[in-house]
Amino acid sequence: MEHYGVQTAAGHLTVAAESKEPYAADVLASLHEDAAQVVARYPQKRSALLPLLHLVQSVDGYVTGRGIEFCAEVLDLSMAEVSGVATFYTQYKRHPNGEYTVGVCTNTLCAIMGGDQIWDEVSEHLGIGHDETTPDGKITLERVECNAACDYAPVVMANWEFFDNQTPESTKQLVDDLRSGADVTPSRGPSRVCTFTQVSRVLAGFNDGLADEGVGAGPASLEGLRVAREHDWTAPNGTPARHTAEVPADSAPGGVARGRHSSTDTPSNAADTLPGMPPAEGK
Known part of the structure; x- marks a missing residue:
């Protein structure tokens, strides 16, 4: 053994x-x-x-x-x-994990918007620190780096589903609800947070049928594009601002665990967006 x-x-x-x-x-x-x-x-x-x-x-x-x-x-x-x-990737656990992994973003923007305070209060509330699990086996608490949702800072994730614009009080309520067995609905994505093992199966590539549930990117994700269009701003190479805002805000993709992407994830060539850079080969 x-x-x-x-x-x-x-x-x-x-x-x-x-x-x-x-x-x-x-x-x-x-x-x-x-x-x-x-x-x-x-x-x-x-x-x-x-x-x-x-x-x-x-x-x-x-x-x-x-x-x-x-x-x-x-x-x-x-x-x-x-x-x-x-042992390299943090999504793989080498010791028993809780039914729900709750990650508090403490990277720069979330931290100054309240993420550090959320972490301190939730850690004290649960009586555990980073990568530790509550005695009932329900919650594993993590400090996490950027969740790629800075427009909704401070952000907390439960099994990689978004909980936006959080406070210490709302996050403590979140972990209490998860521990009680209540159905918890994330800010974006599916109608409920699945368990750690269920999400692990999704990450293995097996569809759970929840990918198209719930809202995707909200108004905050698309605000920059709206302002650019309003002012007729263009990218440095003269390309009009367009990207993915053709997708309505209430149906734009969002979330992490189910393979969804941010509304700003349109592939682009760096030379198309950074001034002073030479064009890519063949352009």
Whole structure:
């Protein structure tokens, strides 16, 4: 049995057992069936490692030793190669995670708009710090970097769904509601926040049917474009401001966990938008 250290809510380092017990036959068969669908999307099967790690996380609740062995076996990778990826990205958990990961953005804009205060008060309210989990196993609290939603700062995310314009009081209510089992509706996106394991399966590439629920980008996301049009401002190369505002604000894509994108995510060439730069080759 493999062991590792886990930081508890009380701040003590304890030793917890990491499951390397073999998967039950039916669970293993289901994993292989799902993994085959994931691997089939890629010309080289090793490229499927990221979604496969989400897949095993959706089964175990975190990336276990047996999950690493499964990925290595399916993709013909070494345990070290899989472990190196699993320990690099923060969305992969190497110890048991809460049913809901609540991330408080404390990057510059959110911090000065109140994110630091939200973090301090919610951390005290729950009695846990960064990447720690409440004793009931419901909430894992994280400090997170930019959530790419600065127009709604300060922003909190619950399993990567947006909660905009938050306050310490609203965020404490959010975590209390999640712990109580109440259905919680994010500011944008689906009608409810799914569990950590459910979202892990979505991130593995399996549609849960909720991608088109709820509103996407709101007026704050599109305000800059509205002002540019009002003043007939153009990009440095003379291209009129247009991008994606043709999509109505109430149906524009938004959110993270379900593969949606910001209304400002229109692909562009840097030379088209930055003055003083030479044009790209072939232009």
